[in-house]
Amino acid sequence: MKRYRPEEMRALVARLAVAAGVLPEDAAVFAHALVDADVHGISTHGLSRLNIYLRRMELGLIAARAELAVVRDGGSVLALDAGNGLGQVQAMRALEMLLPLARRNGVAAATICNSQHFGALSYYCNRAAAEGMILLAMTSCEPAMSPAGGYEAFFGTNPIAASFPTGKGFHIKVDLATSIVARGNIVAAQKQGRAIPEGWALDREGEPTTDAQEALVGTVLTMAGHKGYALALMVEIFSSVLSGAAIGSSIGSMYKDLDRKQDVGHFFCLLNVEAFMDLAEFKARLDETIDRIKAGKRRPGVDEILVPGERSARFAAANELQGIALPEVTIGEVRQWCERLQVPFECSEVKV
Numbered sequence: 001m002k003r004y005r006p007e008e009m010r011a012l013v014a015r016l017a018v019a020a021g022v023l024p025e026d027a028a029v030f031a032h033a034l035v036d037a038d039v040h041g042i043s044t045h046g047l048s049r050l051n052i053y054l055r056r057m058e059l060g061l062i063a064a065r066a067e068l069a070v071v072r073d074g075g076s077v078l079a080l081d082a083g084n085g086l087g088q089v090q091a092m093r094a095l096e097m098l099l100p101l102a103r104r105n106g107v108a109a110a111t112i113c114n115s116q117h118f119g120a121l122s123y124y125c126n127r128a129a130a131e132g133m134i135l136l137a138m139t140s141c142e143p144a145m146s147p148a149g150g151y152e153a154f155f156g157t158n159p160i161a162a163s164f165p166t167g168k169g170f171h172i173k174v175d176l177a178t179s180i181v182a183r184g185n186i187v188a189a190q191k192q193g194r195a196i197p198e199g200w201a202l203d204r205e206g207e208p209t210t211d212a213q214e215a216l217v218g219t220v221l222t223m224a225g226h227k228g229y230a231l232a233l234m235v236e237i238f239s240s241v242l243s244g245a246a247i248g249s250s251i252g253s254m255y256k257d258l259d260r261k262q263d264v265g266h267f268f269c270l271l272n273v274e275a276f277m278d279l280a281e282f283k284a285r286l287d288e289t290i291d292r293i294k295a296g297k298r299r300p301g302v303d304e305i306l307v308p309g310e311r312s313a314r315f316a317a318a319n320e321l322q323g324i325a326l327p328e329v330t331i332g333e334v335r336q337w338c339e340r341l342q343v344p345f346e347c348s349e350v351k352v
Contacts, residue, residue, distance in 0.1 A: 002331065003323030003350040010035045012334070012347050013050060019341035020057045021064035026089045033088040037120045038324040041315040044184025045120040047326060048191070051333040052254055053086070053116075061261055062086060062116055068093045071113075071244075076101050078110040079243070084261050087118025091266060095124055095135070098270045102133060106275030111243035112266040117141065117254050122175035122312075124268070125163035129171040132279045134271040136162045140239040140246075140264055142253040144183045146219040148229040151206030153219045154248045157183045158235035163309065165273070167283040168290060173309030178232040179220040186215050187255075191329050238267040323350030 010031045017027035030053075037046035056062045066085025070078055078097060082090035094110050101108035121137045128135035141156020159182075161175035177183075181200050189196050190212035201215035202208060209215055222228030240247045245265025252262040273282045294305045319325075338345045 001325040001327055003325050003352055004331075004347045005323050005350055006035050006039050006320055008347040009038075009047065009324065012338075012343070012345065013047070015343045016050070016054065016334075016337055016341055017064075019343050020054055022057075022086065022089075023065055026065075026086065029092050030086055030088050033092070033119050033123050035324070036123055038326065039316045039319045040120075040122070040312040041319075042120045042122070042312070043326075044182055044188055046324075047334065048184070048188060048330050049117070049119070050330075051337070054337055056116075056254065056258070057086075059258060061258065066090065068097075076105045076108045078108075080110050080112045082112050082115035084114050084116070084263075087116035087264065087266075088123075090115055091118045091124055091268075092127075094266075094268060095127060095270070098268060099128075099131060099133070102270040102272040103274075106272050107270065109267075109269040111239075112268070113243040113245035113263065114261075115245070115264045115266055116262050117264060118266065120175065121159050121161035122163060122173050122309075125161050125175065126171050126173060128270060129163040129165040129173075132165055132273050134162060134164055134273060136160075136269040136271070138235045138239050138267045140236055140251060140266075141183070142251050142255075142257075142262065142264075143249040144220050145179050145222060145232060146202070147233075148222060148226045151202050151219055152249075155229075155232040155236060156251065157220060158232040158239070160231065160235055164286060165279070165283060166290065167287045168310075170313030171309050172286065172290075172307060173312065176223075178223055178228045178235060180223045180228070181220065183216075183220055186212050186220065190216055192327065235267075240265040243267065322352050 013031035013034055014027040017030050018024055034046050057064050063084045066083030068090050069081040071081050072079035080094055094112055098108040098110055125135045125137055138160045143153035144157055145155045146152055157177040157179040159177045164172040186196055195210045196212050198210055201218055201220050203214040203218040243265035246263035252260045273279050290307050335345055
């Protein structure tokens, strides 16, 4: 793995997106969201996905310059259509539409249909937390997970996330798939020729497997059995059923279905902390909560109790200084697109 400066990689990804037909301002949003995932250690949702996004744009399966249309406007509730555009771009546009509504009314919500995979949910939640808001976010995904008792993929990994502003220099960040593991981890293992741990997935016949390729044509297991199944169904209802997007196995696969759009659905609910109490008071109360958690008794061998979001914030601070680590396969894909789109690869390796 070699390390590259995040700011240089952001600029390069933006130039590639522009060469693929994306407007410069949208390309900057797309690039920032992708590199931010690698900066925070979520490599499964970062530059490893650039190849498939560019490929789908090349095939006309993602509209490079889509508008975000308001289908219904209920004041603080919006039903939005992403126009089959880049998920990261349309999600940020949706958040920007919700922010003034939440400031005025205390709460604002939106469904988004006709969208794509849009990276890590925590990216949008953290952006909201930086504005003194709490964003509860959900998204449906391409079929990868079966309901409890089955082995036919119906649900995506259907994540749910929220971030909370603190006075600690980082946001409390909860971002979890309703599967036992994010499918991106299996994709990464397959690309690198690695086996996956037992208990992650079933093969195409419904049998447990450690073969990443078999897992990708089979199903990922739900987290906590029937509890993960119930949460996955809840996310599907909010994100797909309520939005009008494709449901379950009708959602297109970004990797396998290179002949049709995905039609992914998202759900955002934005809360203005100031509508409930002063932001400073909220942060003080949350900081006290964090202190009490961290002051608790530690098990043998545990040096520190961490809270959700703390580890990734430390990881991000280090990566901004020493560069993001990228596998050769990802860099190879980026270089291929640079040649294809005639964009110079102007990223210097960081020596640590």
